[in-house]
Amino acid sequence: MLHVFGHLNPDTDAITSAVVYAGLLTRQGVEARAFRLGEPNFETAYVLRELGVELPPLLPELPAGAAVALVDHNESAQSVENLAELRVLRVVDHHKLGDLTTASPPYLRFEPVGCTGTLLLKLHREAGLSIEQQDAALMLSAILSDTLHFRSPTTTGEDRDAVDFLAPVAGIKNVEAYALAMFAAKSDLGDTPAETLLRMDYKAFPFGDPAAPQLWGIGVIETTNPGYVFRRQGELLAAMDHVKAEDGLSGVLLSVVDILNETNHTLVLGATEAKVLREAFGVETQAQLANLGHLISRKKQIVPTLERYFAPDA
Numbered sequence: 001m002l003h004v005f006g007h008l009n010p011d012t013d014a015i016t017s018a019v020v021y022a023g024l025l026t027r028q029g030v031e032a033r034a035f036r037l038g039e040p041n042f043e044t045a046y047v048l049r050e051l052g053v054e055l056p057p058l059l060p061e062l063p064a065g066a067a068v069a070l071v072d073h074n075e076s077a078q079s080v081e082n083l084a085e086l087r088v089l090r091v092v093d094h095h096k097l098g099d100l101t102t103a104s105p106p107y108l109r110f111e112p113v114g115c116t117g118t119l120l121l122k123l124h125r126e127a128g129l130s131i132e133q134q135d136a137a138l139m140l141s142a143i144l145s146d147t148l149h150f151r152s153p154t155t156t157g158e159d160r161d162a163v164d165f166l167a168p169v170a171g172i173k174n175v176e177a178y179a180l181a182m183f184a185a186k187s188d189l190g191d192t193p194a195e196t197l198l199r200m201d202y203k204a205f206p207f208g209d210p211a212a213p214q215l216w217g218i219g220v221i222e223t224t225n226p227g228y229v230f231r232r233q234g235e236l237l238a239a240m241d242h243v244k245a246e247d248g249l250s251g252v253l254l255s256v257v258d259i260l261n262e263t264n265h266t267l268v269l270g271a272t273e274a275k276v277l278r279e280a281f282g283v284e285t286q287a288q289l290a291n292l293g294h295l296i297s298r299k300k301q302i303v304p305t306l307e308r309y310f311a312p313d314a
């Protein structure tokens with residue numbers, strides 16, 4: 001049985017893509033099941049509730065040699081702990097290729113589009129399979145989430161075309177209203193503990209010399225209510241300090257992305273982080289906050305700049 005799952009600290013794409021891809025493989029005669037590597041965020045919980053889709057179970061500890069399919073990620077730092085012992089048979093992803101190695105020839109599908117959901121739609125079409133209403137709604141939700149309804153610079157024409165195609169199949173008449181409801185659900189953070197907020201959309205990236213990389217943790221809070229987050233700045237900085245020590249990080253950043261205004265104000269823990277932001281992005285940190293302007297994509301704007309900054313001299 002093929003275990004299909006997305007990245008740690010799952011977002012809507014990570015969860016829905018596991019569900020949709022497991023369904024697609026099953027229809028193609030591959031025994032596959034969807035799993036998740038963490039708790040869903042508020043947006044994902046909203047989407048699943050609205051669509052009446054059951055949350056996939058947490059991935060159980062897999063024995064060495066178990067067959068897996070990765071969706072929406074490929075780097076070991078963002079995956080299950082014993083990934084190196086597992087048999088990665090398939091990857092469907094729209095991120096940069098990281099440290100993945102496999103024992104046998106895998107099926108790989110990578111394209112630089114805004115969302116794994118966009119790729120899954122293509123896989124259905126290429127297989128000549130019809131799109132079920134629920135799958136259409138799941139893929140549509142993932143695309144709206146990953147692209148912030150086309151606000152993110154990661155958006156491609158294929159993501160827009162996919163939403164145009166999927167909306168009627170999904171029976172979603174007002175895509176704009178549906179996206180805003182998703183973002184509102186995501187922003188309704190209540191009294192969520194600060195460390196949970198930090199880790200909700202959080203990824204660790206190795207930078208610099210591959211033989212001795214330094215690990216940076218980069219969290220993102222995409223919200224329509226940034227004021228709520230800034231009121232909790234002190235707590236969040238304390239959580240960043242804790243996570244930095246606990247995870248042995250060289251640096252930690254938490255970007256607060258205002259979805260509707262498309263701006264990024266990043267919480268900066270200390271002098272190390274402030275120096276890197278100054279030298280890599282040319283921005284000054286004031287009161288542990290740096291204004292990164294319209295750099296709202298971790299994947300396309302923040303991480304590539306840091307990779308170039310930390311790259312060992314050729």
Ligand SMILES: [Mn+2]
Nearest residue numbers: 013072116146
């Ligand atoms: Mn994604």
